[in-house]
Amino acid sequence: MPASSSTSVGLSGSFGGLVARRQAEGTLVVQPRMGFADPAKMRAGLIAAKHARACTVGTITLDSYTRMGDHASVLAALDRGDELNGYPIVGHGVATTRSVTHGVAERDFPIQVRHGSADPRSIVTALLAVGLDATEGGPVSYCLPYSRTPLARSVEHWQESCELLAAARTQDREPHLETFGGCMMGQLCPPALLVALSVLEGLFFVQHGLRSISLSYAQQTSAEQDTEAVTALRRLTAELLPDVQSHIVIYSYMGVYPCTPAGARRLLAESVRLAVATGAARLIVKTSAEAFRIPTIEENVLALEEAALVASAARDAPAPWGMSAAPGTATGTGGTGIYAQALALISAVLDLADDVGRALLLAFSRGYLDVPYCLHPDNAGRSRGYLDSAGRLQWQRIGSMPIRHLAEVPAQTRMTSAGLLDSLSFVQNKFDHAGLARSIGS
Amino acid sequence: MSTDQSMNTQQGNPLAVVVSGLSSDAHTWNLVYMQLVLEELGHTVTNLGACVAEEELAARCRTIQPDLIVLSSVNGHGFQDGLRAITALRECPELMTTPAVIGGKLDIVGGDPTMIGQLLDAGFDGVFTEPQALSAFRSFVAFVSDATVETGAGAGEPSAADVRPGPATVTSPVGA
Numbered sequence: 001m002p003a004s005s006s007t008s009v010g011l012s013g014s015f016g017g018l019v020a021r022r023q024a025e026g027t028l029v030v031q032p033r034m035g036f037a038d039p040a041k042m043r044a045g046l047i048a049a050k051h052a053r054a055c056t057v058g059t060i061t062l063d064s065y066t067r068m069g070d071h072a073s074v075l076a077a078l079d080r081g082d083e084l085n086g087y088p089i090v091g092h093g094v095a096t097t098r099s100v101t102h103g104v105a106e107r108d109f110p111i112q113v114r115h116g117s118a119d120p121r122s123i124v125t126a127l128l129a130v131g132l133d134a135t136e137g138g139p140v141s142y143c144l145p146y147s148r149t150p151l152a153r154s155v156e157h158w159q160e161s162c163e164l165l166a167a168a169r170t171q172d173r174e175p176h177l178e179t180f181g182g183c184m185m186g187q188l189c190p191p192a193l194l195v196a197l198s199v200l201e202g203l204f205f206v207q208h209g210l211r212s213i214s215l216s217y218a219q220q221t222s223a224e225q226d227t228e229a230v231t232a233l234r235r236l237t238a239e240l241l242p243d244v245q246s247h248i249v250i251y252s253y254m255g256v257y258p259c260t261p262a263g264a265r266r267l268l269a270e271s272v273r274l275a276v277a278t279g280a281a282r283l284i285v286k287t288s289a290e291a292f293r294i295p296t297i298e299e300n301v302l303a304l305e306e307a308a309l310v311a312s313a314a315r316d317a318p319a320p321w322g323m324s325a326a327p328g329t330a331t332g333t334g335g336t337g338i339y340a341q342a343l344a345l346i347s348a349v350l351d352l353a354d355d356v357g358r359a360l361l362l363a364f365s366r367g368y369l370d371v372p373y374c375l376h377p378d379n380a381g382r383s384r385g386y387l388d389s390a391g392r393l394q395w396q397r398i399g400s401m402p403i404r405h406l407a408e409v410p411a412q413t414r415m416t417s418a419g420l421l422d423s424l425s426f427v428q429n430k431f432d433h434a435g436l437a438r439s440i441g442s
Numbered sequence: 443m444s445t446d447q448s449m450n451t452q453q454g455n456p457l458a459v460v461v462s463g464l465s466s467d468a469h470t471w472n473l474v475y476m477q478l479v480l481e482e483l484g485h486t487v488t489n490l491g492a493c494v495a496e497e498e499l500a501a502r503c504r505t506i507q508p509d510l511i512v513l514s515s516v517n518g519h520g521f522q523d524g525l526r527a528i529t530a531l532r533e534c535p536e537l538m539t540t541p542a543v544i545g546g547k548l549d550i551v552g553g554d555p556t557m558i559g560q561l562l563d564a565g566f567d568g569v570f571t572e573p574q575a576l577s578a579f580r581s582f583v584a585f586v587s588d589a590t591v592e593t594g595a596g597a598g599e600p601s602a603a604d605v606r607p608g609p610a611t612v613t614s615p616v617g618a
């Protein structure tokens with residue numbers, strides 16, 4: 001990564017360039033999830049994020065009608081004055097969106113458009129038209145969990161979208177694309193597969209013209225295991241994507257969130273420390289309102305400022321679990337083998353075809369990639385993850401994934417409905433109950 | 443799919459169950475959970491996954507000919523989406539009397555007292571929305587399972603306890 005980050009030439013005005021500059025300064029970039037249908041409120045949210053006491057970038061999260069490409073429903077809702085769960089960038093049109101970002105988006109405050117679509121072509125066209133050039137997703141990560149779109153169609157749509165983004169490159173404009181592959185399903189996907197999907201989608205982006213990308217990883221259930229995973233992701237990025245500008249982005253936990261404010265803050269803080277300890281450049285935060293509803297602008301600002309404070313403290317202190325990186329991950333020989341499993345998955349996929357998109361399709365049809373608990377028709381659905389007694393995500397079944405020689409799979413366990421509920425609420429309980437124990441003890 | 447097979451009748455009969463999400467709902471953990479609950483009760487599940495439009499739901503159920511249809515939704519649109527789904531199912535002659543239930547978090551406010559009645563009137567045989575609904579759901583499934591006896595056609599009444607009418611008796615996927 002250090003080598004790849006230094007290749008920015010004339011990119012300082014773009015998303016990836018800004019993040020690289022902040023990383024060089026030793027500052028973690030923090031970013032909200034935020035989207036409002038009302039243009040004035042959307043602008044207010046961006047301005048609040050910009051002026052938060054933290055090093056921030058902006059977010060425009062789109063609504064689910066726009067995600068599905070159902071722009072007629074957007075227009076009908078706007079006509080009726082109905083609430084939408086995000087900003088409809090296609091429906092609002094260029095002039096309105098320009099009035100939202102004008103004077104807010106600038107060199108030191110780039111804005112990323114976040115959507116969740118398996119067909120983002122109209123979204124990419126809309127964001128480029130207003131002068132934005134950063135977005136996120138991926139042909140696998142925005143198809144399998146949230147849609148019924150056939151994977152082959154998603155790959156085509158994403159190839160076109162990458163080409164649209166890449167074609168907008170100018171001397172001082174470098175479009176940026178982040179893979180959501182490291183966040184698949186939010187929870188219960190063992191880290192090696194998250195790392196592999198993140199890298200594979202990054203390779204897909206680069207094959208279709210992107211030169212500035214970020215690779216994601218969502219905080220899971222064990223800080224130590226997450227540290228090993230992100231270290232593996234950084235190493236694989238440096239090895240397989242050496243010629244593009246890239247950085248790592250961490251997502252605060254995406255599963256069932258703690259109910260108590262203190263539990264939510266502790267979980268956020270742990271994700272910040274993960275980002276700092278692993279040399280990630282950017283963090284997508286969650287708020288203490290997350291378990292109940294869509295957070296307000298103010299709650300987002302509080303989360304951003306809290307994350308910045310924890311990051312600043314963590315920079316000067318060793319990681320709380322006593323290691324700055326998991327043992328052996330630098331060489332790939334130790335740890336729990338996340339690097340080796342991820343590399344085996346990536347290699348097996350890339351061996352299937354020179355074209356990354358085609359390789360991904362073949363890999364899913366053969367079950368070489370098989371996302372646990374994912375019900376999409378193009379996912380084999382033969383793998384399972386589970387939480388071991390130490391709170392680490394492990395494989396329970398690997399289906400046809402080519403990691404049999406690398407993964408320990410228990411002989412006779414199976415996921416029960418009660419076990420699934422326990423696993424899904426493990427993090428919520430752990431962080432909420434830590435507060436309970438403290439208040440009882442005090 | 444409609445293959446007769448010998449049944450283990452000790453605890454009712456294994457059912458062929460379709461579990462499905464609704465058109466606007468991308469959530470899937472609820473569907474995975476319901477599949478595990480039903481499999482633990484000895485039934486065979488075809489899980490259609492998230493964002494299933496009512497036309498697709500009806501088409502898949504006509505092919506599968508399940509003994510029970512379980513719809514689950516948690517995004518707050520389940521009431522509206524569920525009404526459309528059950529209407530589409532009941533318009534298919536093959537599915538007019540197939541036991542069908544819906545559950546989860548079906549509206550945004552969680553308090554419409556007429557919602558359950560409207561869903562039942564539209565053709566559902568059970569609506570499960572309370573925190574303690576899982577116990578009631580298990581009891582319902584046992585009821586269907588016990589009633590799905592090794593005889594031929596049911597009476598054809600649109601009751602939850604009925605075997606769906608037709609030439610096949612109890613069905614579950616071959617080899618289940």
